[in-house]
Amino acid sequence: MFFSWFRRRRRRRLLAEPFPREWEELLKRRVRHYGCLPAEQRRRVEQMTQVLVGEKEWAGVGRFEVTEDMRVTIAGQAAVMASGFAEPYFFDRLHTLVIHPGTVEFSSEQASRNPNLPAGLFDGIAWHYGPVVLSWRRVRRELTGRAPGRNVVLHEFAHHLDGLCGQMDGAPPLGDRQRERRWYAVTEAEFLRLAGSARRGEATLLDHYGARSRAEFFAVATECFFELPHDLSERHSELYAALADFYRQDPRAWLPRQPPVLADASGGQWVSIGRRDRRRDDVARLRALRAMPTGDALFALGLEHLRWGRAEEAARVFTRLIDADPHDEESLAHRAAARLRLGRLAEARADCEAALAIDPDDVAALCVRAELELEEGRPEEGLASANRAVEISPGDVDARLSRARLWLAIGRPRKAIADLNDAVGREPFRAEVYFERGRAKRALGRFRDAEQDIARAKLLEPDRDWE
Numbered sequence: 139m140f141f142s143w144f145r146r147r148r149r150r151r152l153l154a155e156p157f158p159r160e161w162e163e164l165l166k167r168r169v170r171h172y173g174c175l176p177a178e179q180r181r182r183v184e185q186m187t188q189v190l191v192g193e194k195e196w197a198g199v200g201r202f203e204v205t206e207d208m209r210v211t212i213a214g215q216a217a218v219m220a221s222g223f224a225e226p227y228f229f230d231r232l233h234t235l236v237i238h239p240g241t242v243e244f245s246s247e248q249a250s251r252n253p254n255l256p257a258g259l260f261d262g263i264a265w266h267y268g269p270v271v272l273s274w275r276r277v278r279r280e281l282t283g284r285a286p287g288r289n290v291v292l293h294e295f296a297h298h299l300d301g302l303c304g305q306m307d308g309a310p311p312l313g314d315r316q317r318e319r320r321w322y323a324v325t326e327a328e329f330l331r332l333a334g335s336a337r338r339g340e341a342t343l344l345d346h347y348g349a350r351s352r353a354e355f356f357a358v359a360t361e362c363f364f365e366l367p368h369d370l371s372e373r374h375s376e377l378y379a380a381l382a383d384f385y386r387q388d389p390r391a392w393l394p395r396q397p398p399v400l401a402d403a404s405g406g407q408w409v410s411i412g413r414r415d416r417r418r419d420d421v422a423r424l425r426a427l428r429a430m431p432t433g434d435a436l437f438a439l440g441l442e443h444l445r446w447g448r449a450e451e452a453a454r455v456f457t458r459l460i461d462a463d464p465h466d467e468e469s470l471a472h473r474a475a476a477r478l479r480l481g482r483l484a485e486a487r488a489d490c491e492a493a494l495a496i497d498p499d500d501v502a503a504l505c506v507r508a509e510l511e512l513e514e515g516r517p518e519e520g521l522a523s524a525n526r527a528v529e530i531s532p533g534d535v536d537a538r539l540s541r542a543r544l545w546l547a548i549g550r551p552r553k554a555i556a557d558l559n560d561a562v563g564r565e566p567f568r569a570e571v572y573f574e575r576g577r578a579k580r581a582l583g584r585f586r587d588a589e590q591d592i593a594r595a596k597l598l599e600p601d602r603d604w605e
């Protein structure tokens with residue numbers, strides 16, 4: 139009782155203060171939606187941001203310091219999401235936000251001691267009636283626009299809303315029976331459809347992660363609703379309508395259309411083996427690239443060059459990006475990879491260390507460092523970097539490839555094969571993976587098997603100079 143009176147008083151005071159100029163600038167820069175909102179809704183976002191920043195406890199993990207920039211960025215995104223509700227919801231049931239600098243990680247030992255902790259690596263977690271935990275690296279990466287349709291802040295805050303009426307089960311509080319029935323009919327059908335597509339490995343607008351449970355489906359659909367409203371309403375009109383009914387807003391009305399999503403932006407589905415297919419694939423990609431904002435298009439183009447072994451072109455593209463923003467650690471890390479392939483080791487080292495100085499957990503840079511150590515005859519040190527890369531991102535095929543090369547160099551072919559088997563499962567058409575696995579099998583004396591893998595690599599990429 140006392141608490142709620144105290145909170146009301148403090149909140150009134152918070153709301154009476156003018157919205158700081160610097161925060162307005164921050165929101166304009168950091169929250170894509172903010173600048174597009176109608177004036178009245180924008181005002182509501184500002185008020186909610188003030189309350190979320192001022193009232194919640196913001197905790198950094200370890201010595202990590204949560205800055206005003208982080209608070210305003212995160213609060214602003216959550217505020218957009220709740221800014222349509224007729225009666226403002228200031229996330230009153232949420233008291234604490236925990237911000238991690240990198241990936242959130244709980245060991246299986248920690249998880250076994252505390253039943254509330256899930257074991258593994260996460261970009262964010264929302265506990266029922268508990269804190270929201272976010273990886274700042276993930277938030278920042280999504281701000282660059284390189285993960286269209288994804289938004290970890292919206293995702294975790296959606297889980298929080300979902301839990302408000304009891305279970306986190308994909309059914310947020312809707313108010314009346316009729317809306318609940320309609321919600322259930324629409325979302326259940328869409329959930330099953332996504333689960334089927336995910337099982338068959340089909341490309342979908344909604345992230346396959348949403349097929350894990352009804353709760354994840356709601357969170358993933360929420361991300362798409364706010365980030366790609368035009369695409370969602372075109373491809374899933376009933377789902378869009380159900381979400382618009384719950385959030386009491388129509389982001390299509392104010393958010394401009396985003397560029398199309400690249401088919402395998404999430405490491406997903408490319409199935410072109412033949413060269414003719416590959417060319418057709420390239421044309422489609424180029425079209426998609428042209429429609430993207432220049433920076434993102436250049437970045438995607440650089441990745442394309444790298445993927446097809448055009449290291450010289452890749453290095454040139456990343457140089458343009460670094461000239462525009464010397465602190466772009468993703469471009470630094472990828473230029474390092476290109477230079478490594480060109481044999482320009484000292485330059486690769488400089489780029490790689492510059493990237494790691496900005497983000498010590500950058501997986502691409504850790505992989506390059508691992509391979510540089512290998513090139514320079516220090517495989518044990520290389521292994522430490524590769525281990526870290528796999529630990530941060532166990533599903534990253536490049537990290538597995540780098541580590542496999544190191545295992546091979548120190549005479550542990552079985553370990554290499556384990557990493558490469560994992561990689562083949564994720565990207566079954568990646569020539570390098572077969573080539574390295576062939577080398578590992580050779581080291582074990584399994585020559586027939588080995589030649590099969592190497593032949594497969596050559597079939598996949600006949601133009602490349604293998605061995």
Ligand SMILES: [Zn+2]
Pocket residue numbers: 293297353354357
């Ligand atoms: Zn989730």
